[in-house]
Every structure is written in structure tokens, then in C-alpha cells.
Amino acid sequence: MDEARARILIVDDQKVNLDILVNLLEDSYEIAVAKSGEAALRAVEADMPDLILLDVVMPGIDGTEVCRRLQSEPGTRHIPIIFITAKSSVESEAEGLELGAVDYITKPFNPAVVRARVANHIRLKRYQDQLEALNTRDPLTGIANRRRFDRYLEHEGRSAIRSGAPLSLLMMDIDYFKPYNDNYGHPVGDECLKQVARALVGAVDRSIDLVARYGGEEFAAVLPGTSEAGALKVAEAMRKAVRALGIKHQHSQVADCVTISIGVGTGVITRHDQPMQLLEQVDAALYRAKAQGRDRVVGCQQP
Numbered sequence: 001m002d003e004a005r006a007r008i009l010i011v012d013d014q015k016v017n018l019d020i021l022v023n024l025l026e027d028s029y030e031i032a033v034a035k036s037g038e039a040a041l042r043a044v045e046a047d048m049p050d051l052i053l054l055d056v057v058m059p060g061i062d063g064t065e066v067c068r069r070l071q072s073e074p075g076t077r078h079i080p081i082i083f084i085t086a087k088s089s090v091e092s093e094a095e096g097l098e099l100g101a102v103d104y105i106t107k108p109f110n111p112a113v114v115r116a117r118v119a120n121h122i123r124l125k126r127y128q129d130q131l132e133a134l135n136t137r138d139p140l141t142g143i144a145n146r147r148r149f150d151r152y153l154e155h156e157g158r159s160a161i162r163s164g165a166p167l168s169l170l171m172m173d174i175d176y177f178k179p180y181n182d183n184y185g186h187p188v189g190d191e192c193l194k195q196v197a198r199a200l201v202g203a204v205d206r207s208i209d210l211v212a213r214y215g216g217e218e219f220a221a222v223l224p225g226t227s228e229a230g231a232l233k234v235a236e237a238m239r240k241a242v243r244a245l246g247i248k249h250q251h252s253q254v255a256d257c258v259t260i261s262i263g264v265g266t267g268v269i270t271r272h273d274q275p276m277q278l279l280e281q282v283d284a285a286l287y288r289a290k291a292q293g294r295d296r297v298v299g300c301q302q303p
């Protein structure tokens, strides 16, 4: 996140307050505004801000309820919220901070205080984003790690419930990787993992498709809005891409180069626990791909 271009969502039901805050902050930040709690939730859904300035007293969904809803969702819990309030009582401040707001600004606004508090929280958010990026990348291959995969699957599972679009999952495993490591040594094994990771990432062409190192020599992918036929096609492209690397493997019993086995599954998601169940089915399909001779793609529907 570039500090100069951080995105701030300002929520207030009164135009006069919005105007003051926009004037104060628009030179330094990208600003979006919402005039109700409902509009605020829609705005967050459409474009995740780095910080929210949130009026407490509004008709309909008020500020505390907006805060409560954003805090209850794993995808929006991390967005810092500064409450805007006319009430400067200790109780309302404590209540807001208990709800997860990071700070308070009170009306009438003191321009210097507003600017300073916003700048402080944007700095903290930037630091948090950097840590997040480090925590979600596999250090060896540079691609997404298991933690990022789990979160993305949860997030995409939720949007699949809303959209009704199918969700596809892939699990892939390098064939005979243990004998590869045992015979060529771990540094060569690491190099193999890096090349395979690059080949797998290169086989998907949409930015919404996520390929992750799941652990050891196992990789996994989330393909949102993808049919089973589409997912099988991507899996086959991955299998071929790894074979095309031509990494010599004299201790494989299926080929003289490194190959992978892939399990594929697609589901229409209607419940929150379904993506994890689908992942288990995909893992079982991967197991069958191994049992049936490796270097192949097996779908959940296939025996």
C-alpha cells in the first residue's frame, strides 16, 4: 500500500460533515463517501478501503452496527475504523473501542487532530499489510502459502454462496518426490519445487485463480467461477507444463522426468462448510490419481 494513495471511506449521514472531512483529506488520500450504513457496507464490499471514518449516529444501520458487521467477517475484520461522534462521553468511547474501533474523532472537527490521527492509522495499516504479505507467501517458491490458500478458499466460498457460480479446487503432488530428494539432495529438490511452482502458476491465466504451496511437495489451487470441464482443462495444462520442464528424474517409476498427479473437484456452494468438504473429495481424487499410476488428472466424479 502506497501511503499517498491509501483509500479512505468516509461515512456520515450529514453532507456538511462529509464535505469537511473530504476537504481535509482529499489532497493526501483517495476518498470514497457513503451517506448511510447500508451504503457503507456496499462500498466496502465493492472496494476494500484501508481505513474507515464512521459516523456513529445514523438512521437505519448505525455506525456501531456497521462496525459490528465488519468485525464479524474475517474478510473485513482487519480494516481499521475510526468512529466519528458528537458524544464525547467516556462510555461511548469505551463502547466503540470494545467493538473494535481503533480510535475516535469528535465533532466539531479539529483539522490538525483529524489529519494526524488518520495519518497514524494509515501508517499502522501499511505496516500490518506488509506483515500480512510476508505471512502469506511461501518463502521457498515465492507463491502463496497454505495460510493464504485457506483464507482465499474461505473468502471465495462465501462469494460463491452469494453468486451461485461453481467453485473448482485442484490438489497436485509431485510424483516420487521422496526418491528425488533422497537421490539428488535437498538443494536440488528445492530447485525442483521452485520450477514446478512457476510452471503451475504459469498454467493459470486469470488473476482470481490462486495457486499455493500446500505443504511439502503438495500444491493446491482455487479456481473461482470455473466449471468442472474448465478445471479439468487447467489441470491437464498444469500436468503438461510440469512434464515440459523436463526435469530429469531417474528414480521415478512413471517417467524419466518429474511429473505430477492432480485431483480436481467442482461444487456449487450453498453452505460455509462445503469448500472444506470439497477439498477432502479433491484430496481423495488425488489419492486415486496416485493409485492409478500417477502423472494424471482425476476428477471427483471419476472412480
Ligand SMILES: [Mg+2]
Pocket: 012, 013, 014, 055, 056, 057, 058
Ligand atoms: Mg450522523
